[in-house]
Amino acid sequence: MYDRRRLLGLGGLSLAALMTGCTDRQGRVAPPRIIPAAQPDLIRDLQERTFRFFWETTDAQTGLAPDRWPTPSFASIAAVGFALTAYPVGVVNGWITREEARARTLTTLQFFADAPQGPGETGFSGYKGFFYHFLGVTKGLRFARCELSTVDTALLLGGILFAQSWYDADHPDEARIRALADQIYGAVDWTWITPRAPLLSMGWHPESGFIKSDWDIYNEGMLLYLLALGSPTHPLPEGTWAAWSSRFESSWTDRWGEPHLHFSPLFGHQYSHVWVDFKGIRDPYIASKGIDYFENSRRAAYAQQRYAIANAGRWRGYGADVWGLTACDGPGDFGLTIDGVRRQFYSYSARGPGDRDDGTLAPTAAAGSIAFAPDIAIPAVRAMHDRYGSAIYGKYGFLDAFNPTLTAPPEPLKHGEIVPGIGWVDKDYLGIDQGPIVTMIENHRTGLIWKTMRRNPHLRRGLLRAGFTGGWLNG
Numbered sequence: 001m002y003d004r005r006r007l008l009g010l011g012g013l014s015l016a017a018l019m020t021g022c023t024d025r026q027g028r029v030a031p032p033r034i035i036p037a038a039q040p041d042l043i044r045d046l047q048e049r050t051f052r053f054f055w056e057t058t059d060a061q062t063g064l065a066p067d068r069w070p071t072p073s074f075a076s077i078a079a080v081g082f083a084l085t086a087y088p089v090g091v092v093n094g095w096i097t098r099e100e101a102r103a104r105t106l107t108t109l110q111f112f113a114d115a116p117q118g119p120g121e122t123g124f125s126g127y128k129g130f131f132y133h134f135l136g137v138t139k140g141l142r143f144a145r146c147e148l149s150t151v152d153t154a155l156l157l158g159g160i161l162f163a164q165s166w167y168d169a170d171h172p173d174e175a176r177i178r179a180l181a182d183q184i185y186g187a188v189d190w191t192w193i194t195p196r197a198p199l200l201s202m203g204w205h206p207e208s209g210f211i212k213s214d215w216d217i218y219n220e221g222m223l224l225y226l227l228a229l230g231s232p233t234h235p236l237p238e239g240t241w242a243a244w245s246s247r248f249e250s251s252w253t254d255r256w257g258e259p260h261l262h263f264s265p266l267f268g269h270q271y272s273h274v275w276v277d278f279k280g281i282r283d284p285y286i287a288s289k290g291i292d293y294f295e296n297s298r299r300a301a302y303a304q305q306r307y308a309i310a311n312a313g314r315w316r317g318y319g320a321d322v323w324g325l326t327a328c329d330g331p332g333d334f335g336l337t338i339d340g341v342r343r344q345f346y347s348y349s350a351r352g353p354g355d356r357d358d359g360t361l362a363p364t365a366a367a368g369s370i371a372f373a374p375d376i377a378i379p380a381v382r383a384m385h386d387r388y389g390s391a392i393y394g395k396y397g398f399l400d401a402f403n404p405t406l407t408a409p410p411e412p413l414k415h416g417e418i419v420p421g422i423g424w425v426d427k428d429y430l431g432i433d434q435g436p437i438v439t440m441i442e443n444h445r446t447g448l449i450w451k452t453m454r455r456n457p458h459l460r461r462g463l464l465r466a467g468f469t470g471g472w473l474n475g
Contacts, residue, residue, distance in 0.1 A: 042382055043441060046367065046397045050438040051090050053396035053429055054083040055104075062140055063108025068428040069396070074134040074143040078152040079431025082439065084108060084159030085274065085449060088166045089442045105163050106173050109180040112156075115140055117187075121206045129188030129234075131156060133203070147203035147211060150193055154224040155432075157185055158275040161227075162449060165456045185458060190228040190236050198240040200228060215244070218251045218261045222272035222293070230462025241466035245285040252289070256306045256353055259289070260299035264352020265326040266365040269297040270436045273371070274443070276459065277450035280471025292471075294372065301373040304365065305380075307353040314341065315359035316423070317404035320376075321383035324365025325351040328401040328433060329426045330358060332414035338405060345406060347414040359405035360424075363398035368436030371444040391422045400426040400433055 058065040064075035065083040087101035115125035125131055125140050132142040133149035164181035167174035193201050199214040200221070215221040225244055228236045253262045263269060272278075278293035286293055308323035327350040335344050345358045366380035385393050392402050401416075404423040416426040442448050453459055454472055463473060 042385055043370070043378060046381065047089075047438050047441040048093070048095060049395065049397040050434050051086050051093075051095060053434045054079075054086045054431070054438070055090060055096060057396075058083050058104070059137065060104060060107070062111045063104060064111070064135060064137055064140055065431050066137070067134060067432075068400075068430050071428050073137075075137050075140070076134060076152070076431050077131045077149070078133075078155040079435065080108065080112075081156040081159030082274075082431060082435025085162050086435070086438050088162075088452075089438055089448065092442075092446070092448060102167060102171070102173050102177070105167065106177055106180075109160060109163065109177055109184065111140060112160075113180050113183055119206055121145075126153075127204070127206070128192045129153075129184075129186075130193065130204070145205065145207065147205055149203045150200050151202070151215070151221060151224050153188065154221075154227050155271060157188070157227055158223055160184055161456050161458055162275060162453055165452045185227075185231070186233040188227075188231065189234045190231055191234050194236070198236060198243050200224060200236075216247055217263075218245075218248045218268075219263050220268045220271040223275060226272075226276065226459060226462035226466060228462070229465040230458040230460075232458065232461075235465070238465050241283065245283060248285055256303035256310075258299045258302065260291075260296045260303065262300070262303070264355035265350040266300065266304060266324065266352070266369060267326045267350075267432075267436070269300040269372075270326075270368045270440065273297055274436060274439045275449060275453050276463075277443075277447070277454060277472065281463065281468045281473050282470055283467045297369070298372040301366075301369040301377065304353060305376050313357055313359070314339070315357070315405050317359075317361065317387075321379055322361065322387065323376075323380055324361055324363065324369075325353065325357060326362045326365040326368075326433070327351065328360065328362035328364070329415045329428060329430065330360045330401065331403060331406055331409060331416060331424045332411065334409070334411055336406070336410050343405070345403075345409075358403070360401050360403045362401045362433060363392070364400075364433040364437055367398070368433075368440050371440045374444055388422055388425075391419045391425050396429045396434065397437065400428055400430045402426065 054065060057069045065079035067073040067076035067079060084105060087105055090096040091098050091101050117126050118124040119127055124142055125135055127148055130148045130153045132146050133152045134143035134146045136143050160181045164178050167177045195201055195210045196214055199216050201210045202213045203211045215224060225241055229240060248261055251261045280292060282292050304325060305323045308318040309320050311318040329348050330346045332345060332347050346356055349356050351357055351360060363384055366377045370377040392399050402425045406424040407418060416424055419425045439449055443450055
């Protein structure tokens, strides 16, 4: 929380606010007029703090970004994708230099290009061009028995391909970044991980083979399928997108507001949109609904606000100005009776309207929706900051989550702590929740990431092969 005493100066007065030497009509010296000091731009402050999460917690020697901080953790390949995207945001805002961003980016891409690939259970970072969801922070090898993740590889590639298009100068290191991006992207064998073709499996384990679940409903998988279709080396067939989107109709609903494709946690409406400007471009499915996917995400954000206003679960804090459910940390897995109602709480979990809502709010849900619905997202960010203050806002912006309903847990907490007068508050920042904040604020402000990715030939190829037309694709 901002310290108004510090902002206004000693005694509550800013030196810049004092106008001296003024006289009245009789020539007498008038008392100095106090001009209120300007309030800091909270959204810009939030963006810079969130950028610094990636810049300061990422290992400069490998480019590996932590899954969470300050709790010691493994690295997350999705967080690396967001980190790579955040660095140019830092450049254009003057927080770091292009040289600094270029060096960190080259280090990261070289690390992934050199990372060992193979089918073994240990000693590898990935297989068939995909990477394991989590990597150890020292050597960058598979962490524990985590899965080879298709969607997290796609989020990593989103950052890599953004870097490929943004570093467009003749400098040899920028040329090297572009070449490494082609090498890493081209190594992914998308056709291998389709045991139930044409759908992509969610992942693979060396111990047990392909995960039995596919990307088969509307969700954050849009970027995944676009990159699989756009591959210059191992693309999925052109009919893949149509086969996937033919399953969307069951998600179409007008519950909680305007008709839209429903996916309970907001991250499903945000992740792909970090890199893809869906405004004005349509595939046959969404064209049949008379909207585009950007409008769909706008409606999803409004649906969450309406859900919070209705507050059928009677959770504390919910309302028009405080809303937002997504995947995030939670206090733990236990039941508790509060105000005569039996409540079930969860630790880390996806949350959304009608899906595991336990009163846990995640600031990234609203902040990451700023590009879609600034008129409700910006007031929500300000309300959360003003209402809960320094309990949830710190060095790197908003802590991952908070829960005003939970004030006296029945057992030790899995995450976070109870803050008197506030409720449960997480102690960590999570990379995949920080990512949409810094990037979508920039897309809202300048469109930087969207404009850059419009130039990427691989993304453009994927969109065209998926059947998208109109808008900037025709330009």
